[in-house]
Each structure stands twice: as structure tokens, then as C-alpha cells.
Amino acid sequence: MKRIFGTTLLLTSALVAPAALAQDVTQPEAAEEAAPAVEETQPAEEEVEISGPGADSGEGQEIVVQGRYIPNVIRATPEVVSVLSAADIARTGEGEVAGALQRVTGLSVVGGKFVYVRGLGERYSLALLNGSPLPSPEPLRRVIPLDLFPTSILASTVVQKSYSADYPGEFGGGVINLTTKNAPSEGFFDVGFGIGGDTETTFEVGYTYFGSRGDWTGYDSGERSPKGAFANALATGNRILAGSQFSVADVQEITASLSNSRTNVIQRNLDIQPNISGDIAMGKTFELGAVDLGVIAIAGYNNNWRTRSGMQQFGNVSTANGSSFLEPARDFDYLSTENRIILNGMIGLGLQFGEHKIRFNNLFIRDTLKEARVALGNNFDTVGPSPTRPDATIQTGITSWFERQLFDSQIIGEFKFGDLSLDLRGTYAKSQRDAPYERSYSYVYSEAFQDYVNDLRSPGQDAFIAFSELEDAVWAGGADVAYKLPTEYPLTLSAGYAYYDNSRDSIRRDFQFQPSSALNPAVTQQRIDYLLSDYNVYSYNVLLTETTGGLGSAAFTAGLKVHAGYAMLEIEPVDGVMLNAGVRYEDGKQFVQPTALFGLTPAPRTDLNNDYFLPAGTITWNFAEDMQLRLAGSRTIARPQFRELAPQPYRDTDSGRTFFGNQYLQDSELTNVEARYEWYFDRDQRFSIAGFWKDITNPIESVAVQVGSSFFTSFANAPKATLYGVEIETQKYFPLETLGGDFWLNRRLAVVANYTYSDSEIKIGANDTTVSFSSAPNSVPASTVFDTSRKLRLTGQSKHLVNLQLSLEDTEKLSQQSLLITYTSPRATNRGPNLSPDYIERPGLRLDLILRQGLKIAGKELEFKLEGRNLTGTDYREQQRLGDSVLNINSYDVGTSYSASVTVKF
Numbered sequence: 001m002k003r004i005f006g007t008t009l010l011l012t013s014a015l016v017a018p019a020a021l022a023q024d025v026t027q028p029e030a031a032e033e034a035a036p037a038v039e040e041t042q043p044a045e046e047e048v049e050i051s052g053p054g055a056d057s058g059e060g061q062e063i064v065v066q067g068r069y070i071p072n073v074i075r076a077t078p079e080v081v082s083v084l085s086a087a088d089i090a091r092t093g094e095g096e097v098a099g100a101l102q103r104v105t106g107l108s109v110v111g112g113k114f115v116y117v118r119g120l121g122e123r124y125s126l127a128l129l130n131g132s133p134l135p136s137p138e139p140l141r142r143v144i145p146l147d148l149f150p151t152s153i154l155a156s157t158v159v160q161k162s163y164s165a166d167y168p169g170e171f172g173g174g175v176i177n178l179t180t181k182n183a184p185s186e187g188f189f190d191v192g193f194g195i196g197g198d199t200e201t202t203f204e205v206g207y208t209y210f211g212s213r214g215d216w217t218g219y220d221s222g223e224r225s226p227k228g229a230f231a232n233a234l235a236t237g238n239r240i241l242a243g244s245q246f247s248v249a250d251v252q253e254i255t256a257s258l259s260n261s262r263t264n265v266i267q268r269n270l271d272i273q274p275n276i277s278g279d280i281a282m283g284k285t286f287e288l289g290a291v292d293l294g295v296i297a298i299a300g301y302n303n304n305w306r307t308r309s310g311m312q313q314f315g316n317v318s319t320a321n322g323s324s325f326l327e328p329a330r331d332f333d334y335l336s337t338e339n340r341i342i343l344n345g346m347i348g349l350g351l352q353f354g355e356h357k358i359r360f361n362n363l364f365i366r367d368t369l370k371e372a373r374v375a376l377g378n379n380f381d382t383v384g385p386s387p388t389r390p391d392a393t394i395q396t397g398i399t400s401w402f403e404r405q406l407f408d409s410q411i412i413g414e415f416k417f418g419d420l421s422l423d424l425r426g427t428y429a430k431s432q433r434d435a436p437y438e439r440s441y442s443y444v445y446s447e448a449f450q451d452y453v454n455d456l457r458s459p460g461q462d463a464f465i466a467f468s469e470l471e472d473a474v475w476a477g478g479a480d481v482a483y484k485l486p487t488e489y490p491l492t493l494s495a496g497y498a499y500y501d502n503s504r505d506s507i508r509r510d511f512q513f514q515p516s517s518a519l520n521p522a523v524t525q526q527r528i529d530y531l532l533s534d535y536n537v538y539s540y541n542v543l544l545t546e547t548t549g550g551l552g553s554a555a556f557t558a559g560l561k562v563h564a565g566y567a568m569l570e571i572e573p574v575d576g577v578m579l580n581a582g583v584r585y586e587d588g589k590q591f592v593q594p595t596a597l598f599g600l601t602p603a604p605r606t607d608l609n610n611d612y613f614l615p616a617g618t619i620t621w622n623f624a625e626d627m628q629l630r631l632a633g634s635r636t637i638a639r640p641q642f643r644e645l646a647p648q649p650y651r652d653t654d655s656g657r658t659f660f661g662n663q664y665l666q667d668s669e670l671t672n673v674e675a676r677y678e679w680y681f682d683r684d685q686r687f688s689i690a691g692f693w694k695d696i697t698n699p700i701e702s703v704a705v706q707v708g709s710s711f712f713t714s715f716a717n718a719p720k721a722t723l724y725g726v727e728i729e730t731q732k733y734f735p736l737e738t739l740g741g742d743f744w745l746n747r748r749l750a751v752v753a754n755y756t757y758s759d760s761e762i763k764i765g766a767n768d769t770t771v772s773f774s775s776a777p778n779s780v781p782a783s784t785v786f787d788t789s790r791k792l793r794l795t796g797q798s799k800h801l802v803n804l805q806l807s808l809e810d811t812e813k814l815s816q817q818s819l820l821i822t823y824t825s826p827r828a829t830n831r832g833p834n835l836s837p838d839y840i841e842r843p844g845l846r847l848d849l850i851l852r853q854g855l856k857i858a859g860k861e862l863e864f865k866l867e868g869r870n871l872t873g874t875d876y877r878e879q880q881r882l883g884d885s886v887l888n889i890n891s892y893d894v895g896t897s898y899s900a901s902v903t904v905k906f
Helices: 019-025 027-035 086-092 097-101 228-236 248-256 534-540
Strands: 081-085 108-111 114-117 125-129 154-158 174-180 188-198 207-210 267-269 275-288 289-318 323-351 356-379 396-415 421-446 450-454 462-484 491-515 544-545 555-574 577-595 606-624 628-640 668-682 685-697 700-708 710-717 720-735 746-762 800-810 817-826 827-830 840-842 846-859 860-871 874-881 885-892 895-903
Touching: 081 086, 086 154, 086 895, 097 154, 114 125, 114 174, 114 421, 188 860, 207 289, 207 356, 248 534, 248 544, 289 874, 323 874, 323 885, 421 874, 534 544
Parallel strands: 125 174
Antiparallel strands: 081 154, 108 114, 154 174, 188 275, 188 895, 207 267, 275 289, 289 323, 289 885, 323 356, 356 396, 396 421, 421 450, 421 462, 462 491, 491 544, 491 555, 555 577, 577 606, 606 628, 628 668, 668 685, 685 720, 700 710, 720 746, 746 800, 800 817, 817 846, 827 840, 840 874, 846 860, 860 895, 874 885
């Protein structure tokens, strides 16, 4: 890439109370102070029975104690869960929860932000915050990206993989419940700072653009806000086009009012700066008579840079001499530099009086991405290769600015009245995404001028700009009541109601710069900001021409309302056998209403109004003092996400591809079965093995589509699919004091390992049909969208997931050295276009090293952390293969990253 670019200028449950489970799992601050390297756990649970003569009088009584030692909270839960405590997160050294979750058995992270549970895509995973749902700031996505959440605000994360009726019915692979920190019993005040970088980015050549002076804060200082004539034209609601609504003079003024050089000119940066981060956290509990008031506040800032040097190819299947092979239709080398700024803050208040607790949490996250991307290559469908520059005929540039923002406010009440408990919760959350000044342009090499030219009229010679906004809001609440009956056998009945209302509004305005007549040849060779300068606007009528709606709906509104109720019982009919069973009723109404601006006819509205009875049950047999078996079965659903239903284009910055929804998708229905053996052989130490099977009706699959010379990713329902697999997990500590010497006295080796094997198959019958992007609104045989000549696995599903953590740690003080090994086998990201081979991502093997050390300097406790990520230098590869031919759909160098940080505890 340096050679190419060096000579020319070219990114507990939503509607229930299982949040209480995660809250009780850990009290991280106090635990970290007592033993920073030791996983926090619940105390042993005991069952005590008093019987025999004199039991009531207390005299001469015979006492029989029947005990069951529960050394791990995972065992005590009635369902299959994985718990990631604050200590577990600290051991991984991850700064965001998405990275920490990829260490959990059966979980993989796609695109650095979306968690796949047991090979099922993000649409089959539900993320909650303190048991309540969250809106997503992603366009056309209803699932929130988990890279938004810094681990500094979290006390624990619980992943439940077997369904219970007190969870929302959208439970495919599992639910991920993030629990924020509570105020500790003792006050604390921590300040941290970090610096880092990677071998592909830091102090290397990258690209950027000016934007505005406030960009480093994550806030635009006003440069990208529509102003003057352009703002006035947008306010009219009319299409901006020289004609009946606007005169040529009007459009000239509108075009000239746009920000030009500051948002257009891509600049080479010879030394990309290191990543920096800082955070501050404080908390204290105040005793106010019979009431304890806890206060916690956390704030953080991250400024990170990432440069990717790679290749993007798209193509078709060709045949020659009786053999089929892949032939590129688009072939580009690119270099992209992203500057990501994250601001986060949380304020939490907690009241405790007697057995009752009330929590009021407020969370704010702002995530801004600034990208400059340059590329050089060919688009053979529109522009033939130049004889002089056959591999570099087209030169493109992209600048963009994406603001994502989330505010979440929750109130949670937990009340206990003897054997009766009542949990109440309510939440309001709002997310926003603003993408002003998405700019792109292309130049084509001219043999006549021996230079790259852009006449803004010919194929491959263009300039575009887009503005888009999205708002997503969630109102949710619910109540749960549970009563432990005074029966011979332990029996608890519970019931609850939940309400969920998610609304979304999205609009996108697209424009192209076009001259009213041919440009002077000298003008076509100008740099992009000169080409679009005020002089050319007025001299050559280079006019802003609105193309909004050319690819689909310019705007849409969407919503999902769910009313749900459930009843559940937990009973131990025989000593050592526990049954948890229940049924949930959900009535869900989902719609997507495309909006056609300028008086055009909108695309048809999509309505999915369905109600379901969703049974679930788990039997746990505690057949030995430290062993148990579980058997779980359930029925669940997965609704299409807004992005999958909305017929609106969206360019994904990670893949560089354009996504487009399919209005004719249907709900997916799942049948889930799981059997699990668990052995808790010592405190915090365990071994488990599980087998799982899922049958899915109407699974939603990502499908690549070619329309002319353009390639999109869309979605379609496959008729049926099955998924099955095995999970193995172990955690074991090996004391090392026998090695002798003071160094080894309190040290141990912690080994945490897990392996998941899973496989899946899409099943298509001879009479099965589906509605695809290209066939809508008509049904077509499913075999024309999904290749029946070979076995198809579900997209996003890897056969093998391996995690190994080796940690040398001190049990008395903070001193921890961890080696983390992760392997993810290849997985399909998209069905190939026109029944061609799938797009396959190859995550491969990664090796990370994290060193944590606590010291006391000048009376202050300090925590130092050093991290080395991707020490294997594994690159990102997404490819399409047919025989010996290979297309690099998206491949780039990742590099190895290093960072250092220090936290001071005052």
C-alpha cells in the first residue's frame, strides 16, 4: 500500500428482574481491595432442617443438618449461565465489554462489537443493562453494539444460554445482561490514564482531513452543521434540484454554502499519534439513620486511531475451458484511517432500608468516528483499465463523520416482605446517530492528459455527499412478584408483566455534484476542493443535485410494542432435584413505514403482528455433593431487526459494503434443547460439558446481491435450519507455594479454558419459497437464493471456538500476568451473489499478554497495566473462493497493539 499510495493522494432481563442475579454476583470494589486477583463469589449456601424429639421446645432435641455446598453462583442458578465478574474482566484487560465477552464459552465477537452466541448472529442475542432493554444508535439495527460499553462501569456480565419464561421471548442464542457498579460500603476515588498504539497505525503513515477544530473532543464545532442557503433549502422539504422549486441561481447559492475544503481534502499524516485514554471514578455510601444512601460516579475519555491497509474485491463466476472460476468486477487497494473518540459517564444513586433497595442509574455514552479512506483500483463493469495504469485506473476518496450517542435512565426497586418479593423497574433510553457530510469522489486516469481527471459526468468520475440522522427511543417497564409457599417441598411461584415500546425515525438525504455542461479539461484535473469551489460553481454551473430515494426510501419510521406476561414455578419435588418451569405470553406489533419525500409514492408498509405462547423448563439433578445435571427445553422467537426490514441504503464503515433491507422478512421461531453436566470440584473451580440443539423456522440470512455494477448486502428468510454443538469449560487453580521461596508463597496458576464445537445446516425443500431483495415483492423458489447443491451453514457460525487463559497471580495482593489465546475457525458472513460461493471470514488465532501490578507509592495505591494484543500478527481476511481462484472481499493488516495504563487510588 505504501508503494501504491506513495506517488498519489487518494474507513436480569429486559422486561424482568434477573438483574438482581448479576447484582448479587459481585461487589467488585470491596472484593478488589481484599484480594484483587481472586474471583468474587457468593458464600456457601446451606439448607438446614431441624427434626426429632423436642424440636419445638428446644430441649433435648436431635438436630439433623442436611447441607448442600454451593461453591459457585453459576451452580446456584436454575438456568445455564456464564458469569463474567469484575475480576474476570480485569484478567482479560479489555477496555470494552465486547472484547471481554469473546472469552466466554460459546461466544464470539463479530466486527469488534456484535456478540454471537453459539454461532447465532446478533439478531438472536439480546443485550440488557441492569435487566432493562436498550435502544441502538446503529442505523437499521435494533441490537446495540457492545463495544460502546467500557468495562470500567460494569460490576459483572451474565450470559444466560437456556431460556426461562421471565426473560423476553426474543431469545435465540442467549441474553447478555450488563450490570453497572453499585456504590461500595467504603468510599473510593480512582483516577486512571493510558497510552497505546499498534504496529500498523502508530507513528506510521495514515490519512485524515481537517473537519473542525473540536473534532478531538468527539463534537463538531459547527463546521458540519447545514448553514445558510443549504439549511434553508432543507427546511422547505423540497427536492434540491435546479428546476421548478429552485432556480439555477438558487442552487448555485446552495452549493456554495456547503463546507468544502475542510470536509473534502484528504491529507497524508506521516506520524499518526498514539491512543490516549483517561477515566475517573468515585463512590461512597452515607448512613442516614435507618437508610443507606450510595452514590457512584464514573467518567471516561478515549481517543484512538486505527489504520487499515487492505484490499476489496467483488466479482462473478466465469467459465473457461470447462472450468469455473471467480473473476473480479471490482478490484481496489485501500488505506483507511479512523479516529474514534469515546466519552462516557455514569451517575448512580442507591437507597437501602431494611430488606428493600432502590437504584437510580443514569448512563451517557458518546462514540464518534472520523474516517478518511483512499483507494486505487478498477471497476471493470463501468470503466475499463487504462493501458498505462491497468491496475490503478480509478482513484477514490471518502471522508465521513459518525456521531453515536446513548442516554439511559433507569429506576429499579427490589422489595422483600418475608417470603414475598416484589421487583419493579422502569427505563427510558434514547440513542441518536448523526452522519453529516459523508463525502466520496472518484477520478479516472486519462491517457490524453496522463493524469487523473473528474468531469463529474462520465462513468467513474463523480462526487457525492450525504446527510443522515437517526433517533431511537425505548420506554420499558415491568413488575415481578415471587412468593415462597410454606409447603413440604420448597416451592416458589412467580409471575410478572412487562411492557416494551421501541420507536425509531431515520432520514437520509443524498446528493451528487453535476455540471450543467461539459467542464474545461483543465478544470477536470483539479483537486476535489478546487473542483467544487465557489468559482467553478458559479463559472461552470457545478450544481448540487439531489438523488435522495434513488436506491430506496429516503426516510422511515419504525416501531415495536410488546406486551408480555408470564407465570413460573420453581420446586424441589425430590431432594436434589430442582424444576424450574413456566410459560410466557407475548403480543408483539412491529412495523416499518417507509417515507417517500417530495410527494413521491412510498414503498409499502411492513407490519408483523404476532402473539406467542413460549414455554420453558429446566430440570437440575444434584446427584452428588459437587455434581449436577441439567436438562432444558424451550420455544423462543427472533424478530427481524429494523435495519433488516428498512429499504434504505447504509454503508457499513467496517466492511465498506452497502446494506439494504428487505421489507418482506418474517419472524423466526426456535425450538431449543440442552443437556449439561457440571462438576464443582473446589471453590471457584469447575468443569462442565454441554450439548445443545436448535431447530429454527425462517432463519434470517445475510445475502450478497449484485445490481448492475453495484454490490449490496441484503437479507432473506431461509425455510429451516438446525444448529447443534458441544461446549466444554473448565477453571482450575494450581497453588505454587511448593516451588519454594517467598516469590511463590502466595502465588497460583489460574487456568481457564473453554471449547465450543457447533455445526448448522440450512434445509430447503423442493417447494420452499422466499422473498429476496431482487424478487420483492414476489416469492421465488428458495433454491434460487440459497445454493442447494452444497451444505450451507448459518452465516456467522464458526465450527470451532477455543479460549485459553493462563494467569500467574498473587492471592494476597494485585500481581497478575495473563496469557490469553483465542481461536475462531472460519465462518460465512454472506451468501454469495447469484448462488456463487459464500463470503468466508477467517478470524484465526490471536495471542494476548496482559500484565497487572499493584504498588504503593507515597502512600497511594497504584495499579499498573501493560497489554500486548494480537501478538501473532493475525490479519483480517474475508474471502470468496472457487477452486484455485480467490477474491479478497475485505482483507487488511491488523498489526499488534501495545498499551500501558496506570490507575491511582486516592
